[in-house]
Amino acid sequence: MNTDKIRDDIKGLSDGKIFLNNAGSSLMPTAVVDSMIDYLHQEEQLGGYEVANRNSELLEQFYDEAAKLINCKSSNIAFATSATEAFAKALSSIIFKEGDVVITTVDDYISNQITFISLQKKLNVKIVRVKNLSDNELDLEDLENLIKEHNPKLVAVTHIPTNSGLIQNVEGVGKICKQYDVLYLVDACQSVGQMAVDVEKIGCDFLTATGRKFMRGPRGTGFLYVSDRVLEQNYAPLLLDMRGANWTEYNDYELFKTAKRFEHWEISYASLLGFTEALKYANDIGLSNIEDYNRKLSEKLRKNIQNIGFKIWDQGNNLSSIITFSGSDGDLENIQKVLKENNIFFSVAYKNSALIDFTNKNIHGIVRLSPHYFNTLEEIEKVSEILKNSL
Template identity: 65%
Template sequence: MDKMNLEVIRQDTPGCSDKIFLNSAGSSLMPKPVVEATIKFLYEEQELGGYAAAVENSGLISQFYEEVAKLINTRSSNIAFVGSSTDGYAKALSSISFKEGDCIITTNDDYISNQIAFISLQKRYHIEIIRVANLPDHELDLEDFENLIKKHHPKLIAVTHIPTNSGLIQNIERVGRLCKQYDVLYLVDACQSVGQIVVDVEKIHCDFLTATGRKFMRGPRGTGFLYVSDKALNQKMYPLFLDSIGARWTAFDDYQLNDTAKRFELFERPYAALLGFAEALRYANTIGMNQIEHYNRTLADTLRINLQNNGFRILDKGNRLSSIVTFCQADGKVEKIHKILSDHKVFFKENRREDALIDFTSKNVDHAIRLSPHYFNTIEEIEKVSQLLENINL
């Protein structure tokens, strides 16, 4: 495949032939090679059984770790396969020994599942949750961030790179510098950024980073990865529950940790899905994340400008915006948008206030339409959607 041959990419994506698919932030369309790799392994399991099929494909399985490492600029030993971004996030959180009085600093724009996890920890361990302030342009107030670190000495700083409910790209690199300067554990949720834009863990300086397969990576559901830094591995951090992959049973009452990030894995994994995810990673790496990011920005920028010109209220705020476009009608409602998009086979997502309680409350909206174009979409599709919606606010 040529680096960014849109014709070939769309031929590899049969799901885009009969609809305009703009929900890659939810669960994207898999390319044919991803589906083929998944099905091929299932047939081998049918013939050989799961154990023998895994042994036969051990080389391909190891390529999963290599492809992730290539994607985010690290080594394969720093990668664990997980069932989802949230699965990896929970395992990372469980590796931290929270106690009463500890503090987590996070943001107003962290993902709903992460916010709920923090509240769960608060209820169980009586820790404190502190959310950093936003500047008037909705960017993180990094001065406030540093002051909070100095004042509270947090056990963990946790930031979602791109929230699911808006196009904001949070400044995780600058936060990472603060975490490195003050030696604070740093957890990044990259489930909406991996596969959409360039993500480089060396520049982020994070201790943990989670991602999913089903969104912009275009992999199967039930897949994801967890990045674990050398610092976290060397400090013997490990999830609350280990099994025979995470550790070796060395004595009746003792075990020895796996030296690599695989200590965060479990023995039982869906190898068919893992191999499909490996193919999705290879697919993106072959095209190149720089090219994917550049094209996605063109699609999203065009869509936002068109919607704004048509009188819609754009809900995305920040200096750097992603390929997640959220908006509502001029009157704050979404029903007319919902009907037109549904009637014309445009795939989208409707977000509710409960999905982003802090953000949507501050924006005074109850619902938003989310469109998330990806690199298999065309400018012509963006223009068609814009035309379908152009008279709603008249």
């Protein structure tokens, strides 16, 4: 992995910034942006329909590259405008009835939690959350007991919470869901692009991802993985259009066979093409290589920040390339000021985005740094020194 070459592919680094907000929205490679601009120029001259027809084979590469990324078939992939849209499409394909149970975790993503609460309010669906062990890992024994007790309609887990460096044991959950034949949905919004993600190993029925974060694609892109068994059982989003089915009778339709049934007809093909380039870029480097390098960066940064005297809030045995911290007294303001003054890009999360986790930790918020494979160890040391001098 040639870090110098990778950095040369990023125009956004030319002003000397240190970009550590890849868990928010990363910097795109030049190839991603150029492909989108070129496609839009074609649409400018020929119109969207003609350009889509001329580039049909190229546009189909999206499904191949996404499938390669997570180890599945192209027929299991649907394009989405975001991970949240993909998540909602997956949920809408499940016919929930009053009294049905959704099992999730205390470290689920805010939008997912709000969606479940919405189901609770509108359909009287019950939300049950799995306990964490003392080391903050998922209590798989508790999960199994909850499945036996509630016979849930769905188990849903966020692979990496947006507010913490924790990597949840999605493979362990998958084995239990398979044992009890329970539908299993994984939000891989923060893990896809950061580390190797294999749906065969996870054993999920649905998996959602975004383009804008560690995948380094454009905003307004994402994908949904749908397993063969779910497709064969004719799961489909509640509101279909002609992308999802063939109109066969006045009052009937026939579902298309692939996960494309979860798409809508009208999408931004320029964005899809840009996301395809981002997928190719990551696949060419190799997600195992990216994961190994990211682990070195994040472990070094997390250790440095802790040794300086800041409070690290990442808890778990398996941590990701998301580092969350605050001042020893919980202060965030001075940290933000120093980072901004030194052109270091970061993010902040407050209690309303991680209500259960931050309540349990008794904190009101965190500063989040999220290095990625285009960052260097020299940058990590520079940021650490800047934070040290701020105390």
